[in-house]
Amino acid sequence: MPPFLQAGFSQIGLTALEVIVGFGIFWVGQFAYQKLFRRLELNLELFVRDNVAVAIALVGYYLGIVTALGGVLDKTAETWQQQMINLISYGALVILLMLVGAWIGDRLILHHCDCAREVKEEQNIGAALVEAGVHIANGLILSTALAGQSGSWLVGLACWLMGLSVLVIATRLYPRMTRYNVFREIYDRNNIAAGAALSGLLIATGNIVRIAFASEFQSWQQSFVEYGIVLLLCLMALAIVRWVADLVLVPGVKISDEIVHQSVPNVGAGLIEAFAYIASSFLIAWSL
Numbered sequence: 001m002p003p004f005l006q007a008g009f010s011q012i013g014l015t016a017l018e019v020i021v022g023f024g025i026f027w028v029g030q031f032a033y034q035k036l037f038r039r040l041e042l043n044l045e046l047f048v049r050d051n052v053a054v055a056i057a058l059v060g061y062y063l064g065i066v067t068a069l070g071g072v073l074d075k076t077a078e079t080w081q082q083q084m085i086n087l088i089s090y091g092a093l094v095i096l097l098m099l100v101g102a103w104i105g106d107r108l109i110l111h112h113c114d115c116a117r118e119v120k121e122e123q124n125i126g127a128a129l130v131e132a133g134v135h136i137a138n139g140l141i142l143s144t145a146l147a148g149q150s151g152s153w154l155v156g157l158a159c160w161l162m163g164l165s166v167l168v169i170a171t172r173l174y175p176r177m178t179r180y181n182v183f184r185e186i187y188d189r190n191n192i193a194a195g196a197a198l199s200g201l202l203i204a205t206g207n208i209v210r211i212a213f214a215s216e217f218q219s220w221q222q223s224f225v226e227y228g229i230v231l232l233l234c235l236m237a238l239a240i241v242r243w244v245a246d247l248v249l250v251p252g253v254k255i256s257d258e259i260v261h262q263s264v265p266n267v268g269a270g271l272i273e274a275f276a277y278i279a280s281s282f283l284i285a286w287s288l
Contacts, residue, residue, distance in 0.1 A: 014080050018087060022069065025091035029065050029098070033058065037099050040120055053119045053128035060132020061098065064139030068094045068146065094142060101138035101164060102131075108168045109134055109202075112183040126186040126195025133199030137167055137206025144213040159227070163209040166231065170205045174198065177242060180260045193259040193270030200274020204241075204281035208234040211285045234284050238277065245276035 034042045038057075045054040069091065106115055110130060118127040141163035145156045175182050182198055185191035212231035215223070246255055249272055258269035 014083065017080070017084065021084060021087050021091070022066075025069070025088075025095065026062060026065065028092075029061070029095045030058070032095055032099055033061055037102055038116055038120070045120065049123075051120070051123050053123045053125050056125060056128040057119050057131040057135070060128075060135040061102070063132075064098055064135035064137075064142075065094060067136065067139035068098065068142035070143045070147075090146060093146070097142055097160060098135065098138055101142075101160075102135060104164055105131070105134035105138070105167075109171045113187040118187060122190070124187070124190050126190055126192045129192070129195035129199040130186060130202070133202035134167070137202045137209075138164070140203070140206035140210045141167075141213075144210040155223075158224075159213050162227075163206070163213070166209055166235070167202060167205055170201060170235070171198070174201055177239070178256055180256060185260060185265075189265070191259070191265045193265040193267045196267065196270035197255075197259060197273040197277075200271075200277040203274075204238060204277035205235070207278070207281040207285065208238060211281075234281075237284055238280060241276050241280040242273065244280075245273055249276060 030042065034040055040054070042054070042058070045051040046058075069087075110127070113127075115127055115131055118124040119131060141160055145159040145163065178197075180194075182194050185194040186198070209231065211234060212227050215226065242255070246253070250258075250269070253269075255269050255273050258266035259273070
């Protein structure tokens with residue numbers, strides 16, 4: 001067999017094996033999610049109660065896992081056996097940190113109410129969107145905290161904790177920027193538009209953190225000063241986005257009024273605000 005065909009078949013086999021292992025990681029992840037984190041029966045919620053809120057939160061969790069695994073697959077290995085060991089070990093670590101990040105999100109971001117009850121019992125889609133945003137943002141942070149060939153586990157853990165801290169700070173500042181109680185809107189009114197907008201902010205912030213931590217680790221002082229400067233500049237740019245969205249994307253209309261000051265919140269306005277945050281985070285990434 002020609003060498004190029006042999007190499008091609010080997011790559012196809014390795015890719016197929018990685019996909020199989022990846023779905024195994026998803027299975028373990030969903031088992032841990034329903035048994036350890038949310039303590040619910042997914043089949044009952046998804047296929048008996050047709051609970052869309054649970055589905056949204058779960059999909060966000062899955063997207064967080066697959067995004068985080070992207071950083072793992074960048075690791076180079078000498079043999080396919082070592083590649084599988086890396087994928088399995090990092091996959092287990094990703095699930096653990098995704099669950100810890102979700103727990104931190106419940107306590108420090110979604111602490112204004114019982115998010116588990118809102119999603120499970122009340123089928124609150126706005127709350128589910130915010131939970132999904134936390135999961136995806138956590139996955140984006142992990143994708144860069146676990147990536148790269150330099151640094152150590154301690155460096156990755158420090159970057160991850162720093163990233164989660166930025167998420168918490170962003171959600172504390174967000175109501176000041178919108179000038180309405182976003183959490184009251186989500187939990188008291190089941191305001192899907194407000195949930196979508198906040199979810200977009202979380203995802204964009206996670207992406208900004210991913211950008212800030214993208215360069216290879218050099219030393220604690222040099223790298224973390226660099227990370228902090230890039231992160232601050234990117235977040236300042238992101239803070240301007242909402243004003244620009246009002247001015248450019250929906251001229252003559254205030255997004256906050258559409259989201260809050262209507263008898264039926266305008267979900268489209270919330271989606272536009274979410275898009276503005278996420279799109280801007282990618283534009284910032286591509287410009288650096």
